[in-house]
Amino acid sequence: MDEPGNVHLSGYTRSTNLQVTAGAIQVDGRRKATFVKLSTDFSRLLYTTHVGGSKRDDSRTGFLGAEGSWYLAGETASSHWPM
Numbered sequence: 445m446d447e448p449g450n451v452h453l454s455g456y457t458r459s460t461n462l463q464v465t466a467g468a469i470q471v472d473g474r475r476k477a478t479f480v481k482l483s484t485d486f487s488r489l490l491y492t493t494h495v496g497g498s499k500r501d502d503s504r505t506g507f508l509g510a511e512g513s514w515y516l517a518g519e520t521a522s523s524h525w526p527m
Contacts, residue, residue, distance in 0.1 A: 446508055449484035454503035454516050457494055468493035477503035477518055497522020 445451055457478045468491065476496035483490055495501070499521040506516045 446512070450490060451482045451484070451486065452506065452508055452514055453480045453482070454478065454506040454514075454518075456500075456502040456518075462492065462494055463489065464493050465491045475500040475502065477501045477516060479503065479506070479514060479516060481514075496520070499523075 455478050456475050458475050462476075462478070476494035478494045479492065480489065481491040482488065497520060501518070501520045501522055503516045503518040505518070506514055508514055
């Protein structure tokens with residue numbers, strides 16, 4: 445949760461039509477690490493993106509840095525990571 449109370453979530457998706465924020469990083473793969481930011485009351489999707497290689501990529505945990513950046517940690521089965 446950030447200072448204003450927005451909720452930050454990470455995980456993975458197999459969705460082929462996940463709504464992503466315009467200009468956000470998004471790389472398609474079979475199973476993509478995903479980041480979502482929701483308003484304090486969960487009524488608005490503020491930001492979402494996904495990233496992955498050609499195989500399975502999962503975000504297992506994440507944390508919000510002091511400067512407001514979101515850091516993800518997880519695992520990949522892809523032989524190349526797009527970053």
